[in-house]
Structures are given as C-alpha cells and as structure tokens.
Amino acid sequence: MNNQSQYKSRVLPWIFLMPTLLVLLVFLYYPAWQSIILGLFRSNLFLGTRQFIGLENFKNLFTGPLAPAYYQVFLQTLVFSVLVIFPGLLISLILAAMTSSLGSEGKVYRILLIWPYALSPAVAGTIFSFMFNPETGAVNTILRSFTPFSPRWLDHPILAFLLVVCGCIWKNLGYNIVFYLASLQNVPKANYEAAELDGAGMITRFFRITMPLVSPVTYFLIFTNLSYALFEAFALVDLLTRGGPVGAAPLDNAGLTTFLIYKVFQDGFGGSSNMGFAAAQSVVLMVLVALITVFQFKVGEKRVHYGGAAS
Amino acid sequence: MKRLLSAILMSLLAVSLFAGGQSEEKQVSSQSMENETEVKEIQFWYAFSDDKRSGWIKGLAEEWNASQSEYKIIAEPKGSYRETLQASVLASRQGVAPHLVHIFEVGSQLALDSGIFEPIGNVGTFDTSDYIEPVLNYYTLDGTVNSIPFNSSSPILYTNRDMMKQAGLDPSNPPRTFEEILAACEQAKAAGVENAGLGFNVHGWFFEQWLAQQGAPIVNNGNGRDGRATETMLDSTESKKIFGFIKELNDKGFYKYTGKLEDWGGSDAIFQEGQVMFHITSTADLGNITSAINGRFEMGTGMLPIPGDSDRNGVVIGGASVWLTKGHPMDEMEAARDFILFLTNTDNMIDWHKMTGYYPVRNSSVDKLENDGWFAEAPTRTIAFTQLLETVPNQATAGGVMGTFGDTRTIVEEAIQKILNGADVDAAAEEAKKLADLKLIEYNKNF
Numbered sequence: 134m135n136n137q138s139q140y141k142s143r144v145l146p147w148i149f150l151m152p153t154l155l156v157l158l159v160f161l162y163y164p165a166w167q168s169i170i171l172g173l174f175r176s177n178l179f180l181g182t183r184q185f186i187g188l189e190n191f192k193n194l195f196t197g198p199l200a201p202a203y204y205q206v207f208l209q210t211l212v213f214s215v216l217v218i219f220p221g222l223l224i225s226l227i228l229a230a231m232t233s234s235l236g237s238e239g240k241v242y243r244i245l246l247i248w249p250y251a252l253s254p255a256v257a258g259t260i261f262s263f264m265f266n267p268e269t270g271a272v273n274t275i276l277r278s279f280t281p282f283s284p285r286w287l288d289h290p291i292l293a294f295l296l297v298v299c300g301c302i303w304k305n306l307g308y309n310i311v312f313y314l315a316s317l318q319n320v321p322k323a324n325y326e327a328a329e330l331d332g333a334g335m336i337t338r339f340f341r342i343t344m345p346l347v348s349p350v351t352y353f354l355i356f357t358n359l360s361y362a363l364f365e366a367f368a369l370v371d372l373l374t375r376g377g378p379v380g381a382a383p384l385d386n387a388g389l390t391t392f393l394i395y396k397v398f399q400d401g402f403g404g405s406s407n408m409g410f411a412a413a414q415s416v417v418l419m420v421l422v423a424l425i426t427v428f429q430f431k432v433g434e435k436r437v438h439y440g441g442a443a444s
Numbered sequence: 445m446k447r448l449l450s451a452i453l454m455s456l457l458a459v460s461l462f463a464g465g466q467s468e469e470k471q472v473s474s475q476s477m478e479n480e481t482e483v484k485e486i487q488f489w490y491a492f493s494d495d496k497r498s499g500w501i502k503g504l505a506e507e508w509n510a511s512q513s514e515y516k517i518i519a520e521p522k523g524s525y526r527e528t529l530q531a532s533v534l535a536s537r538q539g540v541a542p543h544l545v546h547i548f549e550v551g552s553q554l555a556l557d558s559g560i561f562e563p564i565g566n567v568g569t570f571d572t573s574d575y576i577e578p579v580l581n582y583y584t585l586d587g588t589v590n591s592i593p594f595n596s597s598s599p600i601l602y603t604n605r606d607m608m609k610q611a612g613l614d615p616s617n618p619p620r621t622f623e624e625i626l627a628a629c630e631q632a633k634a635a636g637v638e639n640a641g642l643g644f645n646v647h648g649w650f651f652e653q654w655l656a657q658q659g660a661p662i663v664n665n666g667n668g669r670d671g672r673a674t675e676t677m678l679d680s681t682e683s684k685k686i687f688g689f690i691k692e693l694n695d696k697g698f699y700k701y702t703g704k705l706e707d708w709g710g711s712d713a714i715f716q717e718g719q720v721m722f723h724i725t726s727t728a729d730l731g732n733i734t735s736a737i738n739g740r741f742e743m744g745t746g747m748l749p750i751p752g753d754s755d756r757n758g759v760v761i762g763g764a765s766v767w768l769t770k771g772h773p774m775d776e777m778e779a780a781r782d783f784i785l786f787l788t789n790t791d792n793m794i795d796w797h798k799m800t801g802y803y804p805v806r807n808s809s810v811d812k813l814e815n816d817g818w819f820a821e822a823p824t825r826t827i828a829f830t831q832l833l834e835t836v837p838n839q840a841t842a843g844g845v846m847g848t849f850g851d852t853r854t855i856v857e858e859a860i861q862k863i864l865n866g867a868d869v870d871a872a873a874e875e876a877k878k879l880a881d882l883k884l885i886e887y888n889k890n891f
Contacts, residue, residue, distance in 0.1 A: 288703025404851035
C-alpha cells in the first residue's frame, strides 16, 4: 500500500475517485441509508405514512406470529443457495472439463453451453413456465404420451422447489462454464500426462488435478453464485411460482420458493405495501451479505490453492 | 481496511436492490411535466396492456380529442392494477398526478386512504342513475360515488357441453350447486369421461364471490362499509363451507389447476384444451375463451355454483373503476369526468361488452342489447346478466372494503393451497383469519 507516493498531492487521488464515489453515493450509500432509516418506521407505500416505531419491524421478523414465516424463508434460502451453488458448480466444471478436452473441435459445444447465460432471467422463467405447465406444458405432454406420469411441477412442494433450483442452475451454467474454461486452459498439460503415466484414470485425474488447480476460480464462483442465488433468482421465482406453493406443516408458513429477496418484494410492494417491514428485511439481508463478504476475504484466501508460482 | 470497505460495499449493494426499486417507480411520472401549451392535457393511466383493450381505450380517447379542441386525453397503460395505483400515488406525491386512474375493485379502500383522489361525485353534477345498481353500489361509500365503474365482471360456470353429453348429463341444465358439481363429476367419471372435473385458478376473488352468494361479509363493521374494518371473517361457517368444497373436490380428484396462484391464463388453457369438463372464471374472458376454443368443442355457460343449502344472494361486482385525482383546476377535472362518462356511454359499453364479455355498466346498454337481439345471438352471455341483475343488494353483495384486501386475498389463496396439500379445513381457516387480522391491524395502525 505504498503506491500513494506516486501522487504528488494528497488531493489528486480523491479527484480521480470522485466520479465513482459520486455514483456510489447517489445509487448505493444514500438509498442504503434510507432503507436503514425506513426500517425503523411504520410506513405504507400507498398512504405515505411514517410513524417512528423503533425496532418493532425487526422484532416482528424474529418474534411473534410473523416470525415463523420469516424463519422458514430464511431456511429455504439457505437450502436453495447450497443446492444452486454446489451441484451447479460441479456440473459446470464437469461440462467445462469435457468440452475443454475436445480442443478446438469442442467449439460448438462450448457455444451451446454458454448461451443460457445470454438469456435474461425473465425469458428463462417464461420458457420454464411454458415447458412445465402440468396440464399443457411440453414436458408433461411428452411424458403422458408414453408413461402414466404427469408430475405437478409447479404446485407439488418438492418438485416446485427443485424446478426453481434446476432453473437457476441451468440459467447460470454459462457463466460458470466461461470461468472454468478459461481456468482449465491454464492447467498445464504435463500434469495430466504425468498422471496418466502413473496410471491415474480419468476420474482420479479430475479429482486430483483438475479440481485442485481450478480451486481459486471455484472459490470466486462460490461467492458470485451465492449472490446470484440470493438476489437474481427473483425473476425465475416470480415467473415460475410467485413464491409458492405453500408446503405441508411445519413448512406451511410461507411459500416454499419464497426466498429472502422475494419476501422483501412481497411485503414491500405486494398486498398493502408495508415498506417499513420490507426495509427491515433488506437490512437483515445487508448484514447477512456483509458477514459473508468478511468471511470470503478473511478465511477463504488462506485455504485456496493458487498453484504457487504460476506465471 | 480494504476488506472491511468491500464488505460494506457489497452489503450496500444488497440494500440498494430494495431501495432502487423505489426510485425507479418515482421516475415513471416525470415525463408528464412538459407541454403546458394551449391544449390542456389530461392524463389517463389504465391497467390493460393487451392490444385489444388498450387499443379500444386509445381509439376512444382519439375520438373524444377530435370532438373538441380545448382538452387532450393522453391515455397510457401503466402495467398491472397494482403498478398503476402505485405509480399514481407516487406521481401524486411529486405533484404530477395523472387526472384519471383505473383502479381495481379491491384497491378501493387503499385508493381512498391514499388521500390523492377526489370522489367523482363531488365534481359538478351529473347523472349516475343509468349505471347498474349493484355495480355502482360497490363504488359508493357513505352515499358518495367515488369512481365511475368501467370494466365490470363476475365469475360464471363454463361447461364443455360435449363432455356433459358424453356423461349423460343435460348440457342445457348445468349444475347450480357445489353438490350438483360433485354429483355431475361422479356421474361423468362413472360414464368413463376422462377429464371429469372442475378447474378454476386459486384466486381469492372466487372465495369472496362465494361468501357474498351466501350473504356473508368478509370483514366486520358492515363489510367495512359502516366503519373501518378491524377483523376478517375468514373463519365463519360460510367460509369453511367454501374451503370444505374445494377440499372434497380435490380429494375426489375432480379439481384441476396449474399449481400457480392467480393463474388465470393457465386455468383457461386447461379448459380450452378439453382437460376439464367444468371451468369457473370471469365473464370478461367469454370473448377470449370462445375464440381460443375455436369450435373444437361446444361451450356452455351457467350460473356460479353455490352451496346447496344457501340462498343465492348474488355476486359482488369485480373489475375496476376510474378515479379522479385531486388538485387539478376544476375545468380539467370536469373535462376528465366527461371523458369517463363518454368512455362508459351506452354505445361504447355495448361495443366493449361485445368485444370482451365485461358487463356494459349501464342499464340503457343492456336494454339496447336486448332489443337488438344480442342475447339470442350470443346465448352464453345471458347467464352473466341474469346473475348480476338478480343480485340482492345488501352489504355482503356490495363487497367488502378493507385496506389490506390484497393481503387477505393472498392469505386466502395460501390457505386454499394448504388445503389442497392436505391441511385440515378448520385449522387452515382459523390460521388464515389470524394472519389476515394481523395485517389489517398493522395497516389500521397507520391512522
């Protein structure tokens, strides 16, 4: 951090930072500050009311009759994130490794694998909702023609949950694969050749060479995927299930695919628009992300294998 | 330090997602500031984004603009009902409210409480006697007409006449009660009809209609019309009867829906594809469903089936009305009012009805349609009128009024979904009441 000496004046770096800081101030700090303040008020979007109620909104999140729903949503978000991140990354890495080993002939596959990333989440959600409509969707029409099954994709609690998980994984495959492909190109071929000579099979090579050598990228992707799962699953949820279906007890306090961010939207903009309550939730979400980020920087960097003196 | 900073940054990003949505909505209205020239512009925000209905409104706005030179109606779709109301409230706080806003029936109390609207009954004198009574009643509180009814509908039973014949049922005598629906489905199933069953999307609106049919209010204080509602009646006997019917239907395998809440289009598709013998949806979809079926089977209609042991009180009017916002010069408000009266005049309402299936909201339109022989020409449409005109005017059929109607709907829908997943009817009804009351109490604390 001794780069400061490159600037003669202490003011100059601040001038360079100004544009960024201004943008951050207007679009991040100020709205964030407003959200924190709003969380302390009883505030209704339609009525424009603002009554200071201290921490009551936060209290209502964690105790009282509204709390079970919030806890359920919290738990669901956790399970959902884990299911989106780890299987998603594993599938991405396997696909990336497979196409990567094809060399230049794998070009077509690579393009096909990356394209879901180019779709907007709204389009992806619409495609899924058409395909999986239990009565008229393509998937069930095909299934019905040669099996007796016609699964209720959108209202069976487990199926709906898994469908949203699969949709999210699929939608983000392209993004993950791009990173893995780039990373795999930096894995020295010699490692594989040496391992092959030692009699290591394909699977051993994947787990012993590929996985450790791409671990810095994996580490990075875990966190980008986490923020994807926390925030960007919104559109898919909105279009596929609108947060539903409500599960069976004890998971009957909220829709099974209602995740933290979707609940913020439901409480703030749905129904009678209780903005204060929604703002309190977004503050909780903010604290959560802050903790995760601290974890990412503090703990993570020590444990990831960066391959020593590579380049 | 750097780590801490980026931690803060990331977390702010999280929050701004929420706050960002807010500022976006505020921008919506900023464009209407310009053009204060000789022609006075009158903004009309409505909630139809489909070409058919949106085009119809725009066409009439042009016609009205051409009829005089002092005012110009600028009609713009603003997304869903909810989005339109939100945009209007936010625009109004910035002093750029549209003159006219199209608001759905359950948003009435919210609109009233937002304080941005002027009851249209206070703007000059005009005649409302031609508007159909149960329709106008919904939008009248304390004797003042708040808004002009525009698109009005109620739910009816749609039948697949071919399947009914196949089942040995009389297609011209569709089931009128819950019990008859169940019996008809049993009979059809026994006769080997493959898709014997009833479909409707999980929507609080149907539940509200079934309460009104039984003469039961949805909230206390005269259905919220004698005073601000403080409690919902979701655990009443009448309410449990509705939940019980849905449970029985589902347990016997006769209930069909797409799995999504409020999925109008999905449920229509199930019926149109012949996947179900009976269907319940709004009269407003008559036009669309008829053309979607396109002669693949013969469609019939019937009155909304109700519990067999109940009197038929009639339907609550659904749909939306047009409200006038405060704070404009009187001449503009009168011009805005006149445009809405023009939009809902006898001939325009006939045209509107023929195109969509919404009720024409004027008695004169109904008379004219009758004289022109429209009901003989389109027999499926008659039911809707009978159902509406036979409605007994009381507080139940006038419709409930509460600020948290949207929340209550969602809670009812989730209760239905719980029941479809096997929950106990009594427990689900009581749980729903508890949650809906909580929202209502929280909302009322704003005052």
